[in-house]
Amino acid sequence: MRIGLLTEGGYPYVSGDARLWCDRLVRGLGQHEFDIYALSRSERQEDEGWVQLPPQVSRVRTAPLWMAEDDGVVHGRRARRRFAECFGELAAAVCAAPAVLDGSEVSGGPTASEASRGVVADRFGSALYGLAELARDEGGLVGALRSEGAVRALERACRAPGALRAARTARVPDLLSVAAHIERALRPLSLDWYEDDGLGSVDLCHAAAGGEAALPGLLALHFAGVPLLVTEYGVQLRAHYLASAAAEESPAVRALLAAFHGALAAEVYHRAALITPGNTHARRWQERCGADRAKLRTVHPGMEAARFAEVGERPDGSGGADPDTLVWVGRIEPAKDLISLLHSFAEVRKEAPKTRLRIVGAPAEGPEGALYLGHCKALAAQLFPDEAEGVHAVGDNPVSFEEIGGPEVPSLAAAYASGAVVVLSSVVEGFPISLVEAMFCGRATVSTDVGAVVEVIGGTGLVVPPRNPRALAEACVALLRDPERRARLGAAARARALELFTVEQNITAFHGIYLEIVSRSPVRRLVVDDTGDPLPFGVPAEAHVPGRWTEARLMVTGRPRWAAGAPVRATAPLPAGEGA
Structure with a gap:
């Protein structure tokens, strides 16, 4: 086909x-x-x-x-009339839509009755396809969607009875911004x-x-x-x-x-x-x-399991891991909450002083990623002042920041293989790719309960609340002290990943x-x-x-x-x- x-x-x-x-x-x-x-x-x-x-x-x-x-x-007069009718209907549907953005809806999604959704959907769909037919018959809509008529249609819809409460407060700059986005x-x-x-x-x-x-x-x-x-x-x-x-x-x-x-x-x-x-x-x-x-x-x-097979299929289940090392792999950005991870690791060191933390990944693109990485390195130096010198490299220092491709971490599989426990500390996560990669490597994991983490793990790792350094530390210490449990969880995780992902x-x-x-x-x-x-x-x-x-x-x-x-x-x- x-x-x-x-x-x-x-x-x-x-x-x-x-x-x-x-x-x-x-x-x-x-x-x-x-x-x-x-x-x-x-x-x-x-x-x-x-x-x-x-x-x-x-x-x-x-x-x-x-x-x-x-x-x-x-557009001629007839086409302009068609556009005004269709865009006016679309604006009216948008302004009457029941899905309003506020704090509760960001976390749980929009809420609306089925009846109100159906009414909005019918109006919105009819207007959308009317605009598409106009574009097919008369040519593109760029100029029309940027026109003063489009802004006025939005303004009328915002002032109409039954419009969203927040929309009624829209001023001209707001309407121009919305019109540009819709265009x-x-x-x-x-x-x-x-x-x-x-x-x-x-x-x-x-x-x-x-x-x-x-x-x-x-x-x-x-x-x-x-x-x-x-x-x-x-x-x-x-x-x-x-x-x-x-x-x-x-x-x-x-x-x-x-x-x-x-x-x-x-x-x-x-x-x-x-x-x-x-x-x-x-x-x-x-x-x-x-x-x-x-x-x-x-x-x-x-995801490709073959690239992690050499690590995941080691007969001893260790894959060459250091039993006293925690590994975090990913893109360094605020959503990954490395700040909580570092505070958690400070608690881990009180219970297991030999433990190391390897943070493997590059900063997110743009100045914000580099700034966040710098903030994390500064915090690591502050939390471990006696060992802060050379904190950027693997050695006697408890925290290291590395990127894949260097002599210590030649590949992604090597990053996961270097530690006994893989940690995910995110506060926002969709599908946790790094978690699945760790499972392919047969690694025991400790993760925060965000996004699809619980669904992916399925009981083959430990899950703790996000933004809770103490709970994260306790889970890490529990696995560091129990190698048999780590091996069982790692084997179960690899089997689950091979079956589903x-x-x-x-x-x-x-x-x-x-x-x-x-x-x-x-x-x-x-x-x-x-x-x-x-x-x-x-x-x-x-x-x-x-x-x-x-x-x-x-x-x-x-x-x-x-x-x-x-x-x-x-x-x-x-x-x-x-x-x-």
Whole structure:
């Protein structure tokens, strides 16, 4: 079958989110043909290029979300009236949406009655598809969405009876900010991806995330009846809520954007044929946001177990570990709460003075990551003043900060192998990849109860409350003092990881889901004979098998309608194993 893989800021870009699992999925399903439709996030991401693509990728089409030049489309009176009606309805739906962002909803998700959700979904969906039809008929919407008329429509909706309480306080700068955000989010409506030679020709759209990534899939379903599958390993709506809570925006802007993204998520969940969360934590969020439980299928991310086999399969179960060493592996950033880990380690040293802590990882990109790393090193020096000299290197010092690739830590597997217990101290976590890697290595683990940690561990490690250094220390000491228990937990953890979290199980699950969705979707391409009667088997099965009998594989880059006017760049078929 032919799959349209939809990404936003991800595959096939080298620096994209979800790049690894998308690449593993495409390579693992060589019997299918993939067309990739990618929305890029920045010019830098585009300049860094693509990963090498396998031969089953027929073509790649890209469009930027980070910029949108005015397409020069001037709407006539009738088109302006259509836009005013559709955008006014969308603004009214957003302003009446029941999902308001506040502290309780950031932690537990939006709450609303089923009836109110249904009303908002109907209004929002009708307006969304009305705007998409206008873009198809008249050209892009960039200018219209940036117009004064759009801002006035938002203002009328905010002042209307029944509008969100916070929205009623919106001032002109707030409305301009919201309008700009909505224009960016709705840029996929102006793309020319939805014709019969684009997403209209695929058998299934698979969105690698919710939000903007799934928007082209909604339009392919609306215009061509292509079924939509949505995978969320990190719920986009939750990510927006957390980012909005940390942003310096007014309450009106936060409320309106939360309502907009909530309505978009509800529409995606409603229209999708199936939704595949990566864990139960994401699944609960999706259910709270209106997803039908019957459509949800949990599919855990697939990870390569082979790279950790040498450590995990050591006959003694130790893998060369130092029995007095704790290891933390990950990206150094505030969400990982290394501050609590260091305070916890100070408590561990009181009970087990020989214990060392190895912090392995690079700081997050940007100045904030480097600043946080510096703060952690300063705290380590303060907590262990007698041993602070040379605290950055392994030796007699109890704390070390290292990066993978150095002489002491040549590989990721070596990092996990160097310690008896692997620690995760996060306060925010989606799917804990480092925890699964430690399980592949047969390591006993101590983790904080955040995100999908309990689901992943499943009783094969110790779990403590987040931001509780004393509880973290007590759990670490308990395992350091009991090598037999460490061995039992490590063996059980490796067995669990091999059963649930491998690439093979992920690929097998999606192969079955693809077949299930396509098997219950109507045949959309009808071939008739000379008399106009349907011709059975008019589209032979081999038409979907990559080879010389299929159409020439084509790569088209950058054909958003807002950049219309430039000639389409077409190249020869993609060489096997090559990307850009």
